[in-house]
Amino acid sequence: MLGVALRILRRRALAEEAVQDAFVQVWRNAGSFDPARGTGRAFLYAVLRYRALNILRAEARTDLNDAADHDVASEEEGPDAVVARLSEARALRRCLDGLDPHRRNAIVLAYAHGLSHGELAGRLGLPLGTVKSWLRRSLLALRECMS
Structure with missing residues:
Protein backbone atom coordinates (compact mmCIF):
# COMPACT_ATOMS: atom_id res chain seq x y z
CA MET A 1 0.00 0.00 0.00
CA HIS A 70 5.31 35.53 -2.73
CA ASP A 71 3.76 36.84 -5.92
CA VAL A 72 4.21 40.46 -4.95
CA ALA A 73 6.40 42.79 -6.91
CA SER A 74 9.97 41.72 -6.26
CA GLU A 75 13.03 43.89 -6.54
CA GLU A 76 13.98 42.17 -9.81
CA GLU A 77 10.54 42.72 -11.33
CA GLY A 78 10.31 45.96 -13.20
CA PRO A 79 7.31 48.25 -13.41
CA ASP A 80 6.41 46.96 -16.89
CA ALA A 81 6.05 43.41 -15.58
CA VAL A 82 3.88 44.58 -12.69
CA VAL A 83 1.63 46.55 -15.06
CA ALA A 84 1.36 43.58 -17.43
CA ARG A 85 0.41 41.26 -14.57
CA LEU A 86 -2.20 43.71 -13.29
CA SER A 87 -3.73 44.18 -16.73
CA GLU A 88 -3.91 40.38 -17.16
CA ALA A 89 -5.68 40.12 -13.81
CA ARG A 90 -8.15 42.81 -14.86
CA ALA A 91 -8.76 41.07 -18.18
CA LEU A 92 -9.39 37.78 -16.40
CA ARG A 93 -11.81 39.49 -14.00
CA ARG A 94 -13.65 41.05 -16.95
CA CYS A 95 -13.85 37.67 -18.71
CA LEU A 96 -15.05 35.93 -15.54
CA ASP A 97 -17.71 38.61 -15.09
CA GLY A 98 -18.93 37.79 -18.61
CA LEU A 99 -19.74 34.21 -17.64
CA ASP A 100 -23.09 33.02 -16.32
CA PRO A 101 -22.96 33.45 -12.50
CA HIS A 102 -23.47 29.72 -11.85
CA ARG A 103 -20.68 28.76 -14.24
CA ARG A 104 -18.39 31.48 -12.86
CA ASN A 105 -18.98 30.07 -9.37
CA ALA A 106 -18.10 26.57 -10.63
CA ILE A 107 -14.85 27.84 -12.19
CA VAL A 108 -13.85 29.69 -9.02
CA LEU A 109 -14.63 26.72 -6.79
CA ALA A 110 -12.70 24.35 -9.05
CA TYR A 111 -9.62 26.42 -9.78
CA ALA A 112 -9.28 28.86 -6.90
CA HIS A 113 -10.51 26.55 -4.12
CA GLY A 114 -9.28 23.28 -5.62
CA LEU A 115 -12.53 21.30 -5.55
CA SER A 116 -12.62 18.15 -7.65
CA HIS A 117 -15.38 17.62 -10.19
CA GLY A 118 -17.13 15.23 -7.81
CA GLU A 119 -16.87 17.61 -4.87
CA LEU A 120 -18.15 20.42 -7.06
CA ALA A 121 -21.12 18.36 -8.24
CA GLY A 122 -21.99 17.53 -4.64
CA ARG A 123 -21.70 21.10 -3.46
CA LEU A 124 -23.74 22.52 -6.35
CA GLY A 125 -26.28 19.68 -6.33
CA LEU A 126 -25.74 18.98 -10.03
CA PRO A 127 -24.94 15.83 -12.00
CA LEU A 128 -21.23 15.23 -12.56
CA GLY A 129 -21.64 15.44 -16.35
CA THR A 130 -23.24 18.88 -16.07
CA VAL A 131 -20.38 20.15 -13.92
CA LYS A 132 -17.80 18.82 -16.37
CA SER A 133 -19.64 20.43 -19.30
CA TRP A 134 -19.91 23.76 -17.50
CA LEU A 135 -16.21 23.77 -16.66
CA ARG A 136 -15.15 22.81 -20.18
CA ARG A 137 -17.38 25.39 -21.88
CA SER A 138 -16.43 28.08 -19.38
CA LEU A 139 -12.71 27.43 -19.89
CA LEU A 140 -13.18 27.65 -23.65
CA ALA A 141 -15.06 30.94 -23.24
CA LEU A 142 -12.32 32.30 -20.95
CA ARG A 143 -9.61 31.25 -23.39
CA GLU A 144 -11.42 32.98 -26.24
CA CYS A 145 -12.04 36.11 -24.16
CA MET A 146 -8.40 36.31 -23.00
CA SER A 147 -6.94 35.89 -26.49
Whole structure:
Protein backbone atom coordinates (compact mmCIF):
# COMPACT_ATOMS: atom_id res chain seq x y z
CA MET A 1 0.00 0.00 0.00
CA LEU A 2 2.90 2.31 0.73
CA GLY A 3 4.09 1.87 -2.86
CA VAL A 4 0.77 3.06 -4.25
CA ALA A 5 0.77 6.08 -1.96
CA LEU A 6 4.39 6.87 -2.90
CA ARG A 7 3.51 6.80 -6.61
CA ILE A 8 0.72 9.30 -6.03
CA LEU A 9 2.37 11.60 -3.49
CA ARG A 10 6.09 11.20 -4.31
CA ARG A 11 7.07 11.98 -0.70
CA ARG A 12 7.54 9.21 1.85
CA ALA A 13 6.24 11.18 4.84
CA LEU A 14 3.01 12.08 3.04
CA ALA A 15 2.65 8.52 1.74
CA GLU A 16 3.01 7.10 5.24
CA GLU A 17 0.42 9.59 6.48
CA ALA A 18 -1.97 8.55 3.70
CA VAL A 19 -1.58 4.85 4.52
CA GLN A 20 -2.14 5.44 8.23
CA ASP A 21 -5.16 7.67 7.56
CA ALA A 22 -6.58 5.06 5.17
CA PHE A 23 -6.31 2.31 7.79
CA VAL A 24 -7.92 4.51 10.42
CA GLN A 25 -10.73 5.42 8.03
CA VAL A 26 -11.28 1.75 7.11
CA TRP A 27 -11.33 0.80 10.80
CA ARG A 28 -13.87 3.50 11.64
CA ASN A 29 -16.09 2.76 8.63
CA ALA A 30 -15.73 -1.02 8.48
CA GLY A 31 -19.50 -1.36 8.61
CA SER A 32 -19.84 0.44 5.28
CA PHE A 33 -17.90 -2.29 3.45
CA ASP A 34 -20.19 -4.27 1.15
CA PRO A 35 -18.64 -7.54 -0.09
CA ALA A 36 -21.15 -7.59 -2.93
CA ARG A 37 -19.52 -4.45 -4.39
CA GLY A 38 -15.94 -5.75 -4.38
CA THR A 39 -13.12 -7.34 -2.47
CA GLY A 40 -11.69 -6.08 0.80
CA ARG A 41 -8.38 -5.40 -0.93
CA ALA A 42 -10.04 -3.22 -3.55
CA PHE A 43 -11.88 -1.37 -0.77
CA LEU A 44 -8.59 -0.70 1.06
CA TYR A 45 -6.86 0.56 -2.06
CA ALA A 46 -9.80 2.76 -3.00
CA VAL A 47 -9.79 4.38 0.44
CA LEU A 48 -6.01 4.83 0.20
CA ARG A 49 -6.25 6.35 -3.26
CA TYR A 50 -8.90 8.88 -2.24
CA ARG A 51 -6.96 9.80 0.90
CA ALA A 52 -3.71 10.25 -1.06
CA LEU A 53 -5.46 12.40 -3.67
CA ASN A 54 -7.00 14.54 -0.92
CA ILE A 55 -3.54 15.05 0.60
CA LEU A 56 -2.18 15.90 -2.85
CA ARG A 57 -4.94 18.48 -3.37
CA ALA A 58 -4.29 20.01 0.04
CA GLU A 59 -0.57 20.25 -0.74
CA ALA A 60 -1.34 21.87 -4.10
CA ARG A 61 -3.57 24.45 -2.41
CA THR A 62 -0.84 25.18 0.12
CA ASP A 63 1.68 25.59 -2.69
CA LEU A 64 -0.69 27.93 -4.54
CA ASN A 65 -1.26 30.01 -1.41
CA ASP A 66 2.49 30.21 -0.77
CA ALA A 67 3.07 31.23 -4.37
CA ALA A 68 0.38 33.90 -4.11
CA ASP A 69 1.98 35.25 -0.93
CA HIS A 70 5.31 35.53 -2.73
CA ASP A 71 3.76 36.84 -5.92
CA VAL A 72 4.21 40.46 -4.95
CA ALA A 73 6.40 42.79 -6.91
CA SER A 74 9.97 41.72 -6.26
CA GLU A 75 13.03 43.89 -6.54
CA GLU A 76 13.98 42.17 -9.81
CA GLU A 77 10.54 42.72 -11.33
CA GLY A 78 10.31 45.96 -13.20
CA PRO A 79 7.31 48.25 -13.41
CA ASP A 80 6.41 46.96 -16.89
CA ALA A 81 6.05 43.41 -15.58
CA VAL A 82 3.88 44.58 -12.69
CA VAL A 83 1.63 46.55 -15.06
CA ALA A 84 1.36 43.58 -17.43
CA ARG A 85 0.41 41.26 -14.57
CA LEU A 86 -2.20 43.71 -13.29
CA SER A 87 -3.73 44.18 -16.73
CA GLU A 88 -3.91 40.38 -17.16
CA ALA A 89 -5.68 40.12 -13.81
CA ARG A 90 -8.15 42.81 -14.86
CA ALA A 91 -8.76 41.07 -18.18
CA LEU A 92 -9.39 37.78 -16.40
CA ARG A 93 -11.81 39.49 -14.00
CA ARG A 94 -13.65 41.05 -16.95
CA CYS A 95 -13.85 37.67 -18.71
CA LEU A 96 -15.05 35.93 -15.54
CA ASP A 97 -17.71 38.61 -15.09
CA GLY A 98 -18.93 37.79 -18.61
CA LEU A 99 -19.74 34.21 -17.64
CA ASP A 100 -23.09 33.02 -16.32
CA PRO A 101 -22.96 33.45 -12.50
CA HIS A 102 -23.47 29.72 -11.85
CA ARG A 103 -20.68 28.76 -14.24
CA ARG A 104 -18.39 31.48 -12.86
CA ASN A 105 -18.98 30.07 -9.37
CA ALA A 106 -18.10 26.57 -10.63
CA ILE A 107 -14.85 27.84 -12.19
CA VAL A 108 -13.85 29.69 -9.02
CA LEU A 109 -14.63 26.72 -6.79
CA ALA A 110 -12.70 24.35 -9.05
CA TYR A 111 -9.62 26.42 -9.78
CA ALA A 112 -9.28 28.86 -6.90
CA HIS A 113 -10.51 26.55 -4.12
CA GLY A 114 -9.28 23.28 -5.62
CA LEU A 115 -12.53 21.30 -5.55
CA SER A 116 -12.62 18.15 -7.65
CA HIS A 117 -15.38 17.62 -10.19
CA GLY A 118 -17.13 15.23 -7.81
CA GLU A 119 -16.87 17.61 -4.87
CA LEU A 120 -18.15 20.42 -7.06
CA ALA A 121 -21.12 18.36 -8.24
CA GLY A 122 -21.99 17.53 -4.64
CA ARG A 123 -21.70 21.10 -3.46
CA LEU A 124 -23.74 22.52 -6.35
CA GLY A 125 -26.28 19.68 -6.33
CA LEU A 126 -25.74 18.98 -10.03
CA PRO A 127 -24.94 15.83 -12.00
CA LEU A 128 -21.23 15.23 -12.56
CA GLY A 129 -21.64 15.44 -16.35
CA THR A 130 -23.24 18.88 -16.07
CA VAL A 131 -20.38 20.15 -13.92
CA LYS A 132 -17.80 18.82 -16.37
CA SER A 133 -19.64 20.43 -19.30
CA TRP A 134 -19.91 23.76 -17.50
CA LEU A 135 -16.21 23.77 -16.66
CA ARG A 136 -15.15 22.81 -20.18
CA ARG A 137 -17.38 25.39 -21.88
CA SER A 138 -16.43 28.08 -19.38
CA LEU A 139 -12.71 27.43 -19.89
CA LEU A 140 -13.18 27.65 -23.65
CA ALA A 141 -15.06 30.94 -23.24
CA LEU A 142 -12.32 32.30 -20.95
CA ARG A 143 -9.61 31.25 -23.39
CA GLU A 144 -11.42 32.98 -26.24
CA CYS A 145 -12.04 36.11 -24.16
CA MET A 146 -8.40 36.31 -23.00
CA SER A 147 -6.94 35.89 -26.49
